[in-house]
Amino acid sequence: MRVHNFSAGPAAIPLEILEQAQAELCDWQGSGMSVLEVSHRGKDFVACAAHAEELMRQVLGVPDNYRVLFLQGGATGQFAAVPMNLSDPGEVAAFLNTGQWSGKAIKAALAQGVEVQVVADEDASNYTTVPTPGSFTIDPGTRYLHYTPNETIGGVEFGYVPDPGDTVPLVADFSSSLLSEPLEVNRFGLIYAGAQKNMGPAGLTLVIVCDDLLGHARPETPDIFNYAKMAASDSMLNTPPTFGIYLLGLTLEWIIARGGLEAMAVRNRVKADLLYSAIDSSRLYHNPVAPDARSRMNVVFTLSDPDQGPGSGSGPGPDPDQELTDAFVAGAAEAGLVNLKGHRSVGGIRASLYNALELEDVEVLVTFMAEFEAAHC
């Protein structure tokens, strides 16, 4: 029996996609081979990769002057690749720091000798907010402005696209929210994302980069991180993660069949609203994130004994109760609601509501939450 899988990543994949991959796993397109067994340079797989790229361009509305690259190494790899491709040592890059993932990107840029300017840091709110639009300024000579549209651990999401000014390219780690809603790609110089949330399996990294930014990589940039070389070889400078590219194609077909990114945006908004209102109307569950910064993708909450503090719902609430939290995770798993444990660095509960999650999954979760609250309060 399929469970309700709230994993933060690698994350749920629509059953239709898994079933198609399963059906053709030993014989892909009547070739007598698995898609896992074919050369990346053979015409069948070249067509498969071109199809995935074409669908990505169509679904996301990628302009012609942007390259779509299929790489490896995840966002963590890109934390190093971005400064290697877009800056020389000693040059300035600006960062918005909204939590653990922006923090990692900053640390990696420092390791590449970048002069990092953190132009907004949400430390004062303990990373439960995003910067107010217009509250930061970027020097014109800055090589790029980097931000993290969605912080998977903190459950914090930008409701807007930051404005880096006319001359500074915007770089975004879209690992956990790409394809969850429409995006104006031309507002970005570079977008990167691991596939394992909304796009497919772990091991595929998507990079969408404006032509203007190509060709400036430092000489020691490893080939697999060199955007210009990868663009010139259609991402086949070396063997790409073929199964991931194949599954990305299936995922994009699924998104199109479901009505595209507009439909995904509605679907994801409705799911998140349902869960946040369950939290806000409870005395047991607490979400610490500012209302305008709440993530649609990763809903974090804690459980606190209502008798130990003010009954709230919204806001950090009283100290979390570990015993209640453990009971919640165990009870949820018994009810088929799995992977709800918060990130090990913060604890609590995290329900990730990527594209593959159906409204029904969230309905089952909020029903369980209400029953659990009734039983424990």
Next chain:
Amino acid sequence: MRVHNFSAGPAAIPLEILEQAQAELCDWQGSGMSVLEVSHRGKDFVACAAHAEELMRQVLGVPDNYRVLFLQGGATGQFAAVPMNLSDPGEVAAFLNTGQWSGKAIKAALAQGVEVQVVADEDASNYTTVPTPGSFTIDPGTRYLHYTPNETIGGVEFGYVPDPGDTVPLVADFSSSLLSEPLEVNRFGLIYAGAQKNMGPAGLTLVIVCDDLLGHARPETPDIFNYAKMAASDSMLNTPPTFGIYLLGLTLEWIIARGGLEAMAVRNRVKADLLYSAIDSSRLYHNPVAPDARSRMNVVFTLSDPDQGPGSGSGPGPDPDQELTDAFVAGAAEAGLVNLKGHRSVGGIRASLYNALELEDVEVLVTFMAEFEAAHC
């Protein structure tokens, strides 16, 4: 119908493995989830990765003072990662140049500022030979000696392990021959290999490294390439290519069930011998590689009109006949023998005989070769 798949990589996978992956693709171990959908940090996947590592240690006989790492980026990534981890700019590394893949490793080391000493270069034979044992010397201060045990494009393989002396660690790109026969791991400082030949799907890179070599990475080494950091986090510093690790585990179980690496060595020797003797006894087919350097994994040959030059078999033979070559590839494909086209840089024919290939696949090939020769000569 399954075809006979001689792809150089991504390459054939044993049907039993594909069928097991297929059977459990939508419900892994009764979890109600695909292995593609589970967190890499969940206990089920952590156990899966630990199992793959344990089997690798068992099958290959990896000593306790070596780490087994599951990385991304392929051998091409390692071409940069090795110098980043084992040398500082300006330090000396020695290389044996036996063809295109050693050449790429050399170029990438140069890009990392390494002082490259090519202590043996098989250019005089047009890369159809390997260096004679003992024909090269390594300065004691050299950081490492790098070589390519099997050249996938040239079809050249070392029949021995080079001796770098007592103080210099040996580094080997085992992408196309790891797990094809037993190996004395303790003769190496570092072994790396892409998985897509003998170990599973594209997108997983295996690194086996001696503890002594950890902890010397350059400060700017990207985290995903930093062996010490990856070792300290059990290869889970970031999200690893989970499906590849899972398939590696299945592949190792398959190898064990087939009798381990001793059995693989026999199996691979018999297959290669059969094909080489078909070539050597023909007037149409020619393999240019020196007998002691012929690859068991990648058998390359050309077709030349016997009336245009000396009938041979062994040796480069007269100029290849492109028309005959095309007819061979087309006819073979009709007979269910696929992916036989040589690498685009060299042309001709290449039959890759990795572990997954059965003797029967090669028997069908040599039968076709004989029929083709009879029909065209």
